[in-house]
Structures are given as structure tokens and as C-alpha cells.
Amino acid sequence: MNIPENHLHKLIDGLTYSNACLALYRLPWKEQPVLVLQREGNPDTYARLQDLNGKTGFVLAPFHADNRQPIVLIRPDRVAKGWPEIKETLADWESASEAMTPPNNDTAYAKDSRRAYAEAFSRFITPLRQGIFQKLVLARSEDMDLPAGFSPLATFINACNNYPRMMISLVHTPVTGTWIGSTPEIILSEEQDRWHTVSLAGTMPVVNEGMPEEWGTKNREEQALVSTYLRETLQSIGADVKEEGPYTARAGQVMHLKTDFYFHMDRTTHLGDVLHQLHPTPAVCGLPKQAAYDFILQNEGHNRSYYAGIIGWLNPDDGQTALYVNLRCMHLSDGKATLYAGGGILPSSVEELEWEETRHKMETIRKAVITTNRYLSCSQIKKASCNWPHS
Numbered sequence: 001m002n003i004p005e006n007h008l009h010k011l012i013d014g015l016t017y018s019n020a021c022l023a024l025y026r027l028p029w030k031e032q033p034v035l036v037l038q039r040e041g042n043p044d045t046y047a048r049l050q051d052l053n054g055k056t057g058f059v060l061a062p063f064h065a066d067n068r069q070p071i072v073l074i075r076p077d078r079v080a081k082g083w084p085e086i087k088e089t090l091a092d093w094e095s096a097s098e099a100m101t102p103p104n105n106d107t108a109y110a111k112d113s114r115r116a117y118a119e120a121f122s123r124f125i126t127p128l129r130q131g132i133f134q135k136l137v138l139a140r141s142e143d144m145d146l147p148a149g150f151s152p153l154a155t156f157i158n159a160c161n162n163y164p165r166m167m168i169s170l171v172h173t174p175v176t177g178t179w180i181g182s183t184p185e186i187i188l189s190e191e192q193d194r195w196h197t198v199s200l201a202g203t204m205p206v207v208n209e210g211m212p213e214e215w216g217t218k219n220r221e222e223q224a225l226v227s228t229y230l231r232e233t234l235q236s237i238g239a240d241v242k243e244e245g246p247y248t249a250r251a252g253q254v255m256h257l258k259t260d261f262y263f264h265m266d267r268t269t270h271l272g273d274v275l276h277q278l279h280p281t282p283a284v285c286g287l288p289k290q291a292a293y294d295f296i297l298q299n300e301g302h303n304r305s306y307y308a309g310i311i312g313w314l315n316p317d318d319g320q321t322a323l324y325v326n327l328r329c330m331h332l333s334d335g336k337a338t339l340y341a342g343g344g345i346l347p348s349s350v351e352e353l354e355w356e357e358t359r360h361k362m363e364t365i366r367k368a369v370i371t372t373n374r375y376l377s378c379s380q381i382k383k384a385s386c387n388w389p390h391s
Helices: 005-015 083-091 114-129 152-162 217-236 271-278 289-299 351-366 372-377
Strands: 021-026 034-038 044-046 057-061 071-074 078-081 135-145 167-173 177-183 186-191 194-205 242-251 254-263 310-314 322-325 329-333 336-345
Touching: 005 083, 005 152, 021 057, 021 071, 021 152, 034 071, 034 083, 057 167, 071 167, 078 083, 114 135, 114 289, 114 336, 114 351, 135 289, 135 351, 152 167, 152 177, 167 310, 177 310, 177 351, 186 271, 194 217, 194 242, 194 336, 194 351, 217 242, 217 254, 217 271, 254 351, 336 351
Parallel strands: none
Antiparallel strands: 021 034, 021 167, 034 078, 044 071, 057 071, 057 310, 135 336, 167 177, 177 329, 186 194, 186 322, 194 254, 242 254, 310 322, 329 336
């Protein structure tokens, strides 16, 4: 029996207020979303990326894993591709959509302000100009009240329609709460028997839908730092690397400099080890890597949580691993959304420009937020890959 549109809509939104574990995602330029659903219980949790060796499932890993925010793996008890399969799969879970008390995931609302960011920037720029670091990434978070009638599923579909180049995700577990994101950055994916990662560094806002004629020194230097790190890291694990780029790539309200790295690996059972080597890349952390990582944890002034971590499908055997850096994302809790964004800081960085960069990045996910009624009645939403599933 076909599930009416409104029924499916309420069912998926209801699951984000339950104890269910699910991930709904759509890969760039793909026509159909994929649902990963765990039958019962909490997701598997891990302390280290290396613990993902040989595992299969949907991964949500934080920037920094600890007991409060572990690496999460949603077990793939059911995997449905495309709306017809998703509707059929969710029919079995209809009882789980009954209203439940949303979990308190102990995520403090962001207290960042313009002044707080300026103070953090001052802490970051000093060691950079002293030559202690080559690069640091300064992130911030910002709260927004969700509109009455806010819908996680409608927001997911709206993001799919607006951002075909990005990986769009809606993930919920009792451990992590609910996250919605639209990320352009691959950390590890498999394509036609070869592996792929990217250097995505250097950012400019989209102006009048045009592409920049020239990138400034700061952006080109930032791109070079991240590319050098990835090149050397992949070579250290014995990969034969082919590079393409850098080139300009659009991601929502901003454009980036991007370099693709393609390589082959003989072993696929040690993907957790590879992720440990790659994460966090200088695109979300800094250089030198470990010192920058420690500095950020001590000086950034807020908890990144699952922002700038890893999100996506992991399977060492099916040739379809697709793992991304969790950027342009928001965490939902108690009628609010906490939005996250960051930017690379170099010795030449200017505080006001860096603030504006984070503002433009946040707009990518902010613009996707939509209510149930507005989505179902909005004729302006173009028919795209994730257009609403009709019965």
C-alpha cells in the first residue's frame, strides 16, 4: 500500500523525536536519497577512528571524540534507496513515529558573539604571527530559533534541491541527537576501484552568480598547505597519487579552491587507519597537525561537537564508501538549531574578513530551513533530485 505524502513526512519527522537510529542522505549529483535504519538499540560507539577497521554502517564522528561525544556507527539493518523503497521500509517503523520526549543530548547552546569571535581570533593570530603555526582553523557556532512547524525532512529535501553539488544528510540517534548538513568536502570515497579525497581550502563569497577571475595570495596559500599535507599523508601510506587541480568549485553561498586526489589501496579492511591519518585535515584544523589540534581544543572557546568530524557511508566491501567532512551543518535541540562554520587563519588574515567568511558559510544551511506548510505549498521549489516523493 502506498504511503500518502503527508503520512511519510510525519513519520520521518517523528523518528527524529524518538529513540530510533537513522541516516537519510543524498550524494552529490545523485537522483535518489538513501536511508540507513537500525532496527533497535543505541548505535555502536567507538573512541578511535581505527576502531572502524572492517566495520560497515553509517558513520557520524566528532571533531574530537570523547565519552560525551563518541564516534557513532548506525548499523545498516535496513538500507533503502529511492523514495519507493524508503516508504516501504518505513511502513514497518510506523509505530516508532509516535511522539516521544526528545532526548537531552547535553549540547549547550552557543554563546558566541561578534566580540567572542574577535577575542578568539586574537588568541589564534598571535602564535601564527610568531611562527608557531602555519595555519589554524577558527570555528564558531550560532543559535537560531526554529520556526513554528519546522520540518527536518522538508529542510533536507530543500537542501537537496538547492545544493546538487553537495552531500546532504539528516542523521538522528539517541547519542548524537539530530544533525542536518550540506557538505562539499570528501574525506574518503571509493569510485570505480579507486579512492578519492579532496583539498578544499580557500573561500570567496558568490557574487552575482559569477566565478572569481583571480584568487588572492591568502586563499592560494591556504589551498597549497592543505594539498601538501594530503599529498604527503597519502604517499606515507604507500598510495600512488594522481592530482587534478586546483580549480574553483561552488558550494552553496561560497566558492572554494579545490584539488582532487585519486589513489589506489591494496587493503580495504584498514579504512579506519586511513581516516585516522587524514583526520582532521588542515582544512578544518591546522599545521602542524597535532599541535594545532591541541591548540584548538584549548583555545577555541566552544565545543565543535560533530561539526568538522566525519559523516557518511562506510563499507570496505561494496565499493561505495562515501565519507565526508561534516561542514555547513546544524544540530537541533529544543526548538533551536545550533549552526557551525569555520575558516582558515593564516598570519596574513584579517579578522573582519574571516568573520564574514563564516557568516556566508552559515547561510548555506540557514537558507535550507523550512516549515512543513511552506514546503508542501511552495510552487517555487524546483523539481530536482530529492523533490517530494509522490504516492
